[in-house]
Amino acid sequence: MSKTKERVSPASAHGIPPQGQVAGPVAPPRVSARRRRPGVIALSLALIAAGGAGVAVLVLQVGHRTQVVTVVREVQVGQVLTERDLGKASVALDPAVKAVRADDLDSVVGKRAAVELTPGSLLAPSQVTKDSLVRPGxxxxxxxxxxxxxxxxxxxxxxxxxxxxxxxxDETDTGRSSAxxxxxxxxxxxxxxxxxxxxxxxxxxxxxxxxxxxxxxxxxxxxxxxxxxxxxxxx
CATH class of the missing domain: 2.40.30 (Elongation Factor Tu (Ef-tu); domain 3)
Structure with a gap:
C-alpha cells in the first residue's frame, strides 16, 4: 500500500488562506461595559464645585484691596507727623485690622505719634494723637x-x-547737710x-x-x- 504525502502549502502553514479562498469575518473583541458608580460621580462633581468656589473666593480676596496709610520713616513718640513720614499702599485688609485709609492721610499729618512708629508698618488711628506733650501749667x-x-x-x-x-x-547750700x-x-x-x-x-x-x-x-x-x-x- 502506497503512502501519499499530504502537501501543505506554505501559506496555509502560516495561517494565510490559499488563493481562491476568502477568509471568514473576524469577530471584534468583546469589551466589557464598565459599571457607573453614582457615588463616585457625585463625589467628583462635589470636588469640582468646591475647587471652583475656592478659586472664586481667592480671586475676590485678591481683587478687593484697600488704599491705606503706611509709615515710611521712623517716628519717635511725641514727634509731629509730616507727609515725608507717611506713604500709601494697596493691601488686602482684614476687617479686624484698623488702619488709616489713604483718603484720610491729610487728617493725620500734623498730629503727634502716640507710640514709636517703625517703617513698613500700617498706621492705625490709635497710634496718633492731637494732644501736645506740654500740658497746661x-x-x-x-x-x-x-x-x-x-x-x-x-x-x-x-x-x-x-x-x-x-x-x-565751691557752692555752699545753706540749711542742708552733706548727708x-x-x-x-x-x-x-x-x-x-x-x-x-x-x-x-x-x-x-x-x-x-x-x-x-x-x-x-x-x-x-x-x-x-x-x-x-x-x-x-x-x-
Missing part, C-alpha cells in the same frame, strides 16, 4: 548735656526724668536733639511745672543740673 526748659552726661539709653519724647541739683564744689539727698524735680522729655558736631552736646527740652521752671533754668545756667532717667513705669 507746664514750662519747657532746654537742658544741654555734655557727652559724658548723655544716657546710653535713647531719650525719647514722653520719657519721664528726674532733674537733680548737684551743687558746685541730705540732693534736691530733685520731676520732668518729662519733650524733644532731644542729635549730638552737635565737634562738641557732642545734646540739647533736651524738658517739661516741668511752671513753678519749678525758673529754678531748673537757674540750675542749667550754673551747670549744676543733672538728668536722671526714671523707670519705664515712672516709679
Amino acid at each position: 507746664e514750662q519747657v526748659v532746654p537742658i544741654g548735656l555734655k557727652p559724658e552726661q548723655v544716657p546710653a539709653t535713647s531719650l525719647v519724647p514722653g520719657q519721664k526724668v528726674r532733674l537733680v541739683h548737684v551743687p558746685a564744689q 541730705d539727698p540732693p534736691q530733685t524735680l520731676a520732668g518729662r522729655v519733650v524733644k532731644a536733639s542729635h549730638a552737635a558736631p565737634g562738641t557732642g552736646v545734646v540739647v533736651v527740652d524738658v517739661a516741668t511745672s511752671a513753678d519749678d521752671g525758673p529754678m531748673v533754668a537757674a540750675w542749667v545756667s550754673a551747670d549744676t543740673l543733672r538728668l536722671v532717667l526714671d523707670a519705664p513705669d515712672g516709679s
Whole structure:
C-alpha cells in the first residue's frame, strides 16, 4: 500500500488562506461595559464645585484691596507727623485690622505719634494723637548735656526724668547737710536733639511745672543740673 504525502502549502502553514479562498469575518473583541458608580460621580462633581468656589473666593480676596496709610520713616513718640513720614499702599485688609485709609492721610499729618512708629508698618488711628506733650501749667526748659552726661539709653519724647541739683564744689547750700539727698524735680522729655558736631552736646527740652521752671533754668545756667532717667513705669 502506497503512502501519499499530504502537501501543505506554505501559506496555509502560516495561517494565510490559499488563493481562491476568502477568509471568514473576524469577530471584534468583546469589551466589557464598565459599571457607573453614582457615588463616585457625585463625589467628583462635589470636588469640582468646591475647587471652583475656592478659586472664586481667592480671586475676590485678591481683587478687593484697600488704599491705606503706611509709615515710611521712623517716628519717635511725641514727634509731629509730616507727609515725608507717611506713604500709601494697596493691601488686602482684614476687617479686624484698623488702619488709616489713604483718603484720610491729610487728617493725620500734623498730629503727634502716640507710640514709636517703625517703617513698613500700617498706621492705625490709635497710634496718633492731637494732644501736645506740654500740658497746661507746664514750662519747657532746654537742658544741654555734655557727652559724658548723655544716657546710653535713647531719650525719647514722653520719657519721664528726674532733674537733680548737684551743687558746685565751691557752692555752699545753706540749711542742708552733706548727708541730705540732693534736691530733685520731676520732668518729662519733650524733644532731644542729635549730638552737635565737634562738641557732642545734646540739647533736651524738658517739661516741668511752671513753678519749678525758673529754678531748673537757674540750675542749667550754673551747670549744676543733672538728668536722671526714671523707670519705664515712672516709679
